Amino acid sequence: MMIPIKIKRLTRAITTLAFAFAMNRLSAQAVLPEPMPVDAGVMAAAKTALAKGDPVHKAALAQLVKRADVMLAFKPVSVMDKKDLPPSGEKHDFMSLAPYWWPDPAKSDGLPYIRKDGVVNPEVKNYPDKEQMPKMCENIYWLSLAWHYTGRDAYAAHAAKLMRTWFLDTATRMNPNMKYGQAVKGVTEGRAEGLIETRHFLFALEGIQLLKGSKHWTDADQAGMQAWVRAFLDWMQTDPIGIDERNARNNHGIWYEAQRLGYAQFVGDKALAASVLRDAQARLNKEQVADGSFPLELARTTSKGYSVFVLHAFSVIGELSRRSGEDFWSYAGPKGASMRRGMDFLLPYLSGKSAWTYPQIKPFQSETSFGLLWASSRRLACNDCMDVLEKETNGTFAKSVAVLY
Numbered sequence: 001m002m003i004p005i006k007i008k009r010l011t012r013a014i015t016t017l018a019f020a021f022a023m024n025r026l027s028a029q030a031v032l033p034e035p036m037p038v039d040a041g042v043m044a045a046a047k048t049a050l051a052k053g054d055p056v057h058k059a060a061l062a063q064l065v066k067r068a069d070v071m072l073a074f075k076p077v078s079v080m081d082k083k084d085l086p087p088s089g090e091k092h093d094f095m096s097l098a099p100y101w102w103p104d105p106a107k108s109d110g111l112p113y114i115r116k117d118g119v120v121n122p123e124v125k126n127y128p129d130k131e132q133m134p135k136m137c138e139n140i141y142w143l144s145l146a147w148h149y150t151g152r153d154a155y156a157a158h159a160a161k162l163m164r165t166w167f168l169d170t171a172t173r174m175n176p177n178m179k180y181g182q183a184v185k186g187v188t189e190g191r192a193e194g195l196i197e198t199r200h201f202l203f204a205l206e207g208i209q210l211l212k213g214s215k216h217w218t219d220a221d222q223a224g225m226q227a228w229v230r231a232f233l234d235w236m237q238t239d240p241i242g243i244d245e246r247n248a249r250n251n252h253g254i255w256y257e258a259q260r261l262g263y264a265q266f267v268g269d270k271a272l273a274a275s276v277l278r279d280a281q282a283r284l285n286k287e288q289v290a291d292g293s294f295p296l297e298l299a300r301t302t303s304k305g306y307s308v309f310v311l312h313a314f315s316v317i318g319e320l321s322r323r324s325g326e327d328f329w330s331y332a333g334p335k336g337a338s339m340r341r342g343m344d345f346l347l348p349y350l351s352g353k354s355a356w357t358y359p360q361i362k363p364f365q366s367e368t369s370f371g372l373l374w375a376s377s378r379r380l381a382c383n384d385c386m387d388v389l390e391k392e393t394n395g396t397f398a399k400s401v402a403v404l405y
Helices: 002-029 040-051 055-071 122-126 129-150 153-168 192-211 219-238 240-246 251-266 270-287 303-324 339-351 366-379 383-392
Strands: 095-097 180-183
Touching (some): 040 055, 055 129, 095 129, 153 219, 180 192, 192 219, 192 251, 219 251, 251 270, 270 303, 303 339, 339 383
Parallel strands (some): 095 180
8 A cells, every 4th residue: 555655755756846847947948027916008018019920029928838838737735735733723724934933042942932034944844835825826827827818728727726726625725814824933823924925815816817718717716716805805904913014114014015905906995905005105105214225124134135025015016006096106205205216226236336235144136126127117217127137137038928917
């Protein structure tokens, strides 16, 4: 009886390695920008360009198809995959450990854990929810985008299967809460900071919007997802953990607003969406200083990464705001706080014209800025942003998948 089990495990391992190899190979061949809220106007123009045989868009679509083909091998994942139970005893509850908290070497049992900012405790991998969920959301996003342009059923079918497995199927669905996100052993079962992990849900929802015309995503599926998101939105606005995250005065609070805005739009709550946009403006006014920086991010040990991260959150709000008939990108506060001022501060450091002099204990990953730079190049007419992207990608970004969304 042991032989079939070992063969099954070996097969699963080989499949995982093959998927990872294919993704690494694909990454070496083409620029793979970050997901961002899709722009209906851009996609309509792209379809027109493709119909006319535009070589740039054809090359971008070829990249997208290659990526989607690889993602067909990504197996459905769920919160049921973890071995250890959350404090609730219910595997359907999402569970993760705070990444920067470690066992205390001065204590025999290591408890309570102590903080090492910017240094990730490898123990977090014992709870795969946090690792698998972003991959799942990203796969849904790209597969759905590929279906939008090609009409190939395999892409839509797989994206829908991934979505149902994580959110809808009774045997595997995640409960709509984050009670046990970023737990700190010996301190707390869950923290407000865990809510930032669900920012990836925004891009799964983008995929859903693209799948609406597919036979593989039914009206019942749509209604089920709206019910799930409505329940999650209610939890994050009423539970003490969600309220604590809303009160956060750094990138956590901004990503909280980005999520609230995306979820409110998905369930059709226009009043809430309008309210969130006012809150986002207030946060920008409160957290950005005169030179365009965000002091709470500059205080971090990986301050360059966090300075990009907070503006990235604001850029997502900017993209989503357009769906509510507003333009957060052009907003300027009473004292001049704005997205443009933020980019004016950050761009010299991203271009290499200025050396970063704030704390940065590990190398900055330039690809984490691609989504922000790409959106800024369009919304702020930032030619320098595109120059940075072309420099970082050896002149290939203007022909990348980004032109399709």
